[in-house]
Amino acid sequence: MKILMTTDTVGGVWHYAVDLVSCLTESQIEVVLVAIGPTLSEGQQAQADQLDAKFYHRPYKLEWMNDPWEDVEKTNEWIKEISRNEKPDLLHFNNYPQAALDWNVPVILVAHSCVASWWQAVKNKPLPADRYFDTVKKAFHTADIVVSPTKAMLTVYQQIYGDFKNAQVIYNGLNLTDYGVKEEKQPIIFSMGRLWDEAKNIRLVAQAAKEIKGNIFIAGKQPDTEGYKADNITYLGQLSRKEIFKWLKKSSIYLLPVKYEPFGLSFLEASALKCALIGGDIPTLRELWKESMTYTDTDNASELAKACNTLLNNKKYCQSMGEEAYRNGKQYSLARKKEQYIKLYHNALQSVPDFNYN
Structure with missing residues (x-):
């Protein structure tokens, strides 16, 4: 199995991805990790160098940043190119814009957070609909499987963006x-x-x-x-x-x-x-x-x-x-998270068969 996984270089999603990639490669799963966002810190670069995975990074803006859309389009084309070259069996997106695109392999979207749910919790009012909101909503409804880190967040996502298919919860974990x-x-x-x-x-x-x-x-x-x-x-x-x-x-x-x-x-x-x-x-x-x-x-x-x-x-x-x-x-272990994701990957490949590269 070969997986292309995205991450960003800001905050907890980076640690989530690095930890998961480390244990997936130990289980003989090939991973291509694609990072988007600000230049890596010295510590992040050291973590990337230690991974037994092919690693790509470009300092494009993330979708929640100010005026990001030119960079988002560049990111879309860059990841399409990586996918054509690497030919993964499955795509695991930890961000939204690329999950909203059309792909010829199964797509898993892990929804770590979003501006609309943040806005609702912090500002106590809905986020006005805009390109960001539309992009995230499309990603939720386009992905083959959506993963939320908690049941409470899954409920919030579905309240904001409407019901979407094949949603499930996988808790984060640490070793x-x-x-x-x-x-x-x-x-x-x-x-x-x-x-x-x-x-x-x-x-x-x-x-x-x-x-x-x-x-x-x-x-x-x-x-x-x-x-x-x-x-x-x-x-x-x-x-x-x-x-x-x-x-x-x-x-x-x-x-x-x-x-x-x-x-x-x-x-x-x-x-x-x-x-x-x-x-x-x-x-x-x-x-x-x-x-x-x-x-x-x-x-x-x-x-x-x-x-x-x-x-x-x-x-x-x-x-x-x-x-x-x-x-x-102790119940939120990295080993448990790894087992759940491997099961998820196999289920995704079995339920969406006959993909091929043109």
């Missing part, structure tokens, strides 16, 4: 054995995410900080806009994945009061290192973490501060919540 020796936890709080993204809700962390009786460390550069500064917050700048794991190992609490999160790999990474989890009270996190996470109102700074202080002031309780998060997170 939880790769996280090294555990360190003694310190009474500190760690957070990370795209700090400019309103959905990550870092501003609420800064508002709550003055009531939090502990130090907060946030991966990323402090945003230039007002409202992100507090005496007990330290912005750590851009960190590599390895550096993030070092912080998670020693942090007692992982905090991200998200307004929107289709899955949230960062919570899974934190659980693997037994951090107590505090997240926004949203359906996707409730689905995934059940009683192993502390949930807070995404607009209530005092409630967030109280949740942090309750854990910081009770070391035993904080440890028990970290252990509970670890136990719950």
Whole structure:
């Protein structure tokens, strides 16, 4: 089996794809990984070099960026050319525009997130219909199989874009054995995410900080806009994945009061290192973490501060919540994700036969 898979170079989709490609190639599946988006960081380039897969990258704009459509058309033609040359048996798209095209092999679309669902969660109103919306809607209805990372997100997608065929849920996963020796936890709080993204809700962390009786460390550069500064917050700048794991190992609490999160790999990474989890009270996190996470109102700074202080002031309780998060997170393994995708690929090839290249 030969698969052409796309990814972008921004955020969690990159890690999702790299992890999945690594375990697929170990299972003797040939993968061509095609990356779109900003220039790779040094760490990303190192990850790409370690893959046993053919790798392509061009720094074209992604469909959710400002004025992307000229680059999207270039990306379409580039990926068509790669497909003609590589002749994959199946296409696995982790982005929308190419999934909306006509192909002569089965197409799987994995819907990690979209602007319309983000807009609805963060702005509390529908995204106005535009070319982006039409492209994403077409992709949902064109793909042979659509995968969502949670049941809650699948429901949202179908509410926004209408019912589409062959939809299913495959949870993301990590290889939880790769996280090294555990360190003694310190009474500190760690957070990370795209700090400019309103959905990550870092501003609420800064508002709550003055009531939090502990130090907060946030991966990323402090945003230039007002409202992100507090005496007990330290912005750590851009960190590599390895550096993030070092912080998670020693942090007692992982905090991200998200307004929107289709899955949230960062919570899974934190659980693997037994951090107590505090997240926004949203359906996707409730689905995934059940009683192993502390949930807070995404607009209530005092409630967030109280949740942090309750854990910081009770070391035993904080440890028990970290252990509970670890136990719950073990079900989201990379091995399980790999098995589900391999089964999905075989089903796609069997249900859409007789494709050929012209």
